[in-house]
Amino acid sequence: MSKPRKIALVGNPNAGKSALFNALTGARQKIANYPGVTVERKSGRLVLPSGEPVEMTDLPGSYSLDPTSPDEAVTAKVIRGEFVGESAPDVLVVVLDASNLEQHLVFAQEIIALGKPTVVALNMVDLAERDGLVIDPMALEQALGIKVVPTVAVRRRGLTELAEAVAAAEMRHPGPGLTDLTMTERRVAAHAMADAAILSESKRHRLHARLDRVLLHPWMGPIILFAFLFVMFQAVFAWATPFADALEAGVALLTDGVKGIVPPSLARDLLTEGVLAGVGSVVVFLPQIVILFFFILVMEASGYMARAAFLMDRMMAGVGLSGRSFIPLLSSFACAIPGIMATRSITDPKDRLTTILIAPLMTCSARLPVYAVIIAAFIPQRSVGGGIGLQGLVLFALYVAGIVGAMAVALVLRRSVTKGAASGFIMELPKYQLPAAKDLLIGLWQRAWIFLRRAGTIIFMVTVVLWLLLNFPxxxxxxxxxxxxxxxxxxSGLSVVVEPIGFNRDMALALIPAMAAREVAVSSLATTYAVAATDDENAQAMALGDQLKAxxxxxxxxxFLAWFVFAPQCMSTIAVTRRETNGWKWPLFMMGYLFGLAYIAAGATYWIAVEAGL
Incomplete structure (x- = not known):
């Protein structure tokens, strides 16, 4: 008795393959792993209209037959008949998302070019129609040279027609122009096919397409992105100032209240010079943190964040990084810890290691209090023309310095210790949408709470310890x-090392507890100057910024700013790096090169500024 024919469902992730597979096979499924790998194998039994039983397999979602992940490697090998213990499928069913037709047609062309019996399932046509898209299946058939069947898997529409098409599928020669195309050529062809097949579209869909033509333009796109980021950093100072001033006044009022109630003692000094001066000096930067994350959340919720990733992919490829590195690096702007953990999605080990090693160079939110207090103290609050604030411009420059530094380090690493070719990166762009106010508020509250919790735990504990070390003997x-x-x-011992780069003893002291968390540097300086001003009433009345200027x-x-652009002042990041790299070799390497860069950058900045007479 001959074995039943094998049918394989193939397509991009999120094309609706699983729903179509479930609709076709029902409960007649087997789930296991492919031999030798941890990739799930789903197979089931389908009876064609002729009564012929066939075995149907739901292959892992893939963007290309040139694999960049274990899932894609399995799909490519199974389709080509190269997977040991797995025979090649007799018929391929390419599942396309009708609402994202152009993107899915890129991979479809690659499958069709193999010349195997192939059928296209134009899936989720109901969602496309809901978005105002009317697609002509016959136009797609003519362009692709194979049968195209519209389906709605969740409503079981088109399943009989699809089964009939599978039964009738035959070997054939690939259509003209489909073989030996580059990825770029397939994208161009996919765009032309989609344009020809879409009979009508809604105003909203046309608007989204026009937005993408502008926002993803090779030249205009990056300019718009950097303009957006520039406005964001301007807003961090311009919008936050009144709120930060109010918080600072509140901390000062609370400090005066404690002094008025608690009699002079070490306990009062601990509360005023330690807890309130230290923790309070960090909490006043909560408005800047909230404003920064407001812009980030808007980018994510609107769909622009993914497009920013697309724009940055070209630049990252230029330094040998995979586009897959962008999302972990983007996460590192909030905190390097989740960013480093997110590198698990990068399949190439050298690519992943490079991303881990440069993630701390992304300007995380913990740096913002340090930047803000120094900028507010030393950079005049004035416009440099066109309503552009000088303070926001400096903050923007610090963020850019971190990005440029990361790209430069990646370039060096990819040509030395992590040498290797960058892998490709394909991503689907979400639809544009207006951010929901409720979601924004929840997101802002969560991030504000994380910041305050750090202030109430790590910063509080480090501040108390520092106060004790400053007060005894x-x-x-x-x-x-x-x-x-x-x-x-x-x-004083450490200052010998950092004096050549312009640091005094107080700055050296701030670096030590800041290893627990970067923002502790602010509370350390505040506590140090509060203790030093115990016998000086005028100094006690001075805000931290005024103390720094003095x-x-x-x-x-x-x-000091240049130091914090590069220095790995975060023990948690180092610990996560050790865990993710399974040893101390790479964390120590990371600390060494980052402290080296920080020392060189700080020294160069100091001496250039001195020579310039600043």
Whole structure:
């Protein structure tokens, strides 16, 4: 008795293959793994209208027969008959998402070019119709040279017609112009086919297409993206100032209240100089954090974030990175920890390692309080023309410096320790939509709570420890408390190392607890100056920014900013890197090169600023 013919469903992820497979096979399914890999194999039994039983397999979603993941490798090998223990399918059913026709036609051409018996299932036509798209299946048939059957799997529409087409599918020669095409040529052909097959579309769909033509333009797209980011950083200062001032006044009022209620003692000093000065100096930057994430959430919810990834792919490919690295790096702008963990989706080990090693260079939200306090203290709050604020311009430059540094490091790594070819990257672009106010508010609350929780835990604990180290042993008459303290002595030893790059003892002291979290540098400086000002009423009344201006020069401040662009001041990031790389080799390498870059950048910035007379 001959074995039943094998039918394979193939297509891009999210094309509705699984729904179509379930509709065709019902409960007659077997689920296991392909031999030797952890990729799931789903097969089932289908009876054709002629009564012929066939075995149907739902192959893993794929974008190309040139695999970039284990799933795609299995699909490519099974289709070509190269998978050990798995015979090649007799008929291929290419499943297309009718509402995303152009993208799915790229892979369809590659499948059809194989010359195997093939049928196209134009799936989810109901969703396309809902969006105002009317598609002519006959036009697609003419362009592709094979049978095209409209289907709605969840409503069981077109299943009989599809089964009949599968039964009638025959070997044939690929249509003219479908073989030996490059990816770019297939994309051009897919665009032409989709245009010819779409009879009508809604105003909304046409608007989205026009937006993409502008926002994804090779030249205009990046300009618009960087303009958006520029406005975002301008807003971080311009919009946040009144709220930050109000919070700062609230912290000062609370401090005065504690001093008025609690009698002079070490306990009062701990509350005012330690907790309120340290934690309060970080909390006042909550408005900047909220505004920054407001823009990020709007980009995500509107569908623009994915398009930003598409625009950045070309630049990343230029430094040897896969486009798959963009999402982890993008996540690192919030925090490097989830960004590093997100590299698990990168299949190439060298590509993944490179992404892990440069993720800390993305300007995470923990750097923002450090940047904000230094910029507010030393950069004048004035316009440089056209309503562009100088403070926002400097903040934008710091973010760009991190990105440029990451790309430069990636370029070096991909040509040395992680040498290898970059893999391709294909992604589907979501539809544009207006962000829901409720979702934005929930997202902002979650991120604000994370920031406040860090302030109430990590920053609080580090601040208390630092205050204790700054206050013991107690200074004698005529002695400076910071000079004789444990923390002061440690900082004096470290300052020998950082003096050549313009750092004083207070700056050196801030670097030590900031290894717990970057924003602790702000609370450390606030606590240090609060302790140092114990016997000086005028100094006690000064805000942290005023204290910095009194004790630092502009070159010192710029050097401090340059240090934080590169320095890996986060033990949690180092710990996650150790876990993700299964050892200490690469975390130590990462710390070494990042501290080296930070030292060189800070030193160069300081001496250039000094020579320039700043």
């Amino acid at each position: 107690r200074a004698g008459r005529g002695e400076n408390q910071v000079d004789v303290s444990i923390a002061g002595r440690i900082a 004790k630092w020069t502009l070159p010192m401040a710029l050097a």
